[in-house]
Amino acid sequence: MRVRVFLKTIFSITKVTFWIVYILGAITAIVFAVLIGLYSTNVYTVAVLILALSAISAVLLLIIINFLIRIISGYFEKRRQSTKKRIRKLISKILKAKPKQRNWQSLMIYFKKMDSIESASRSLSKENAKELKKALRSMGATKIMEKQALYTLSTWTRMNAIRLLGWLKATQEIPLLNNALHNPDPSLSHPASLALAEYDSKSVFTALLVALEEGTLDRSYLTAVIEISKYSNRLSILLDRTPNLGPEARYWCVYLLGRSEEHRVLPLLAKLSKDENADVRAMVGRALGWIxxxxxxxxxxxxxxxxxxxxxxxxxxxxxxxxxxxxxxxxxxxxxxxxxxxxxxxxxxxxxxxxxxxxxxxxxxxxxxxxxxxxxxxxxxxxxxxxxxxxxxxx
Missing domain, CATH: 1.25.10.10 (Leucine-rich Repeat Variant)
Structure with missing residues (x-):
């Protein structure tokens, strides 16, 4: 993963450099051709000739580097797609067996490619996906993701590990995710919020509302996360807690109540239409248009x-x-x-x-x-x- 990100970065920088050098080389070559056409033996002509040849050589070198990076990037992408395909076939093969005869141990060799397992599982039914996650948890996948989240130096790997902990829905990892949610580093708090949104848990949903109240993360971002939360009874919590929140959090909770499009939120919206905060009243007006x-x-x-x-x-x-x-x-x-x-x-x-x-x-x-x-x-x-x-x- 780190190699692929590094190569993509190098490729982007190389492309920009390539075009700069290419244009300079073309201009130099034109000047060189004009000077040679005048049959001049001036020392400046020789200097321009050397510069032109250097520029043309640099352009050719960059073309070769660009071509090689494309080949290497394509190779790694092909390997990633091939891994996903093998995992998908393996999962399909396991699921063909009877429930009591399914052996998930063969997936352990891909634990370091957990993001590929998650991607390959998206086409599964809810029941099969639930069984897969349960098997992964029992085989220690959460411990591997926890180590990556805590000790890896790669920001991307750390973010991905935190997100995958939420996908695995291991309840013992909730304290770790909650700590990450309140971390000032967005590379930890943002994936942690997405991970917590995966849990169908009252305490986890309440923790997200507390973070909204405290302003731990950007409130518009956190509101979008809360909106996709998988907690089944979130509307009841919102109805109960919204009046007691601060004005900024109250504003975003009114937004969430409106987006629910549930008529049972209207009595609370009617009450909040008299709120002392103008932003809240404006959002109430907007929410009434959605319901x-x-x-x-x-x-x-x-x-x-x-x-x-x-x-x-x-x-x-x-x-x-x-x-x-x-x-x-x-x-x-x-x-x-x-x-x-x-x-x-x-x-x-x-x-x-x-x-x-x-x-x-x-x-x-x-x-x-x-x-x-x-x-x-x-x-x-x-x-x-x-x-x-x-x-x-x-x-």
Missing amino acids: PDKKYSHILSTLLEDPVWFVRATSARAAGTIDDVGLIEKLVPLLLDKHFWVRQNSAMAIERYGQEALPHLKKLLKDKDRFARNKSAEILGKIGFVQNNIAKLSK
Whole structure:
């Protein structure tokens, strides 16, 4: 693995150097040809000749090196694919036997290629993958990965080992992964968070929420990890803990609640719509757009009048997803808002209501605000008002 990464790095550097030297060599060769064409025996001509020959030699050397690196890289990649293919065939052969007769010991020779085993297992069914991981744990695969995670000097190998510990789902490795999660080094904390997301465990999921609260990792990254967590009852934990978190963690938890698209989170979102933090209120407005429910349109109606402009902007966008014509009366005045995104999102939401918005839009055609007039005319055109009137006049 380290050899492949090293070769790829050398290959990238060589390519850049190759083109620089190639261009310089070409320019030098042209100058050399011009000077030779003048039949000059000046000492400077000889110097340029030597420089040109050196540049051309360097270009040829780089071409050869480039070619060799391609061959070597291709060889290692071919070996890696061949290893994966052999592992896949071996696993398939083992699984063909009856459950009690399956012997996984033959996989031990590939323990140093655990990432290839993990890659080869992706095509297996859940039951077979579970059996494979159990067999690997019983044969000591977790100890090998633990040693790599703790003692190897290669950053890539360490990151991969931590990630694979999560894939193996060895419960005894949770303390190690939790320590890595709180390590300031991203090469440890990032793969540790992904590894912990593999566990269907309340304590592990809670540990991820604690890290979100503490800001151990970048919160947007950790939120994405929590979103793919395999803990089956994560929504209940989020509903219970979100109100008690700090504003930044609360913001991201509201995002997670909204992305769940579960209607049972709406009562909590309604409560958080009155949060003292404007970012949280804005995310509530956004989340309500992901879980459209007419019963909670009054929450959006309140958020559309929020004193903070970006709360109004996100709520206006969400208002277009809820089929409640009562929101039109709140959206139309926002076309006069001094903030562009509030006006723009309001226009998009009003457009979705179609003919229901006609009476309100007609009034704005004579408004002093140029944007409001233009947007009203634009929306009227999109919902067919102009075409219908032209058709009537042509009769």
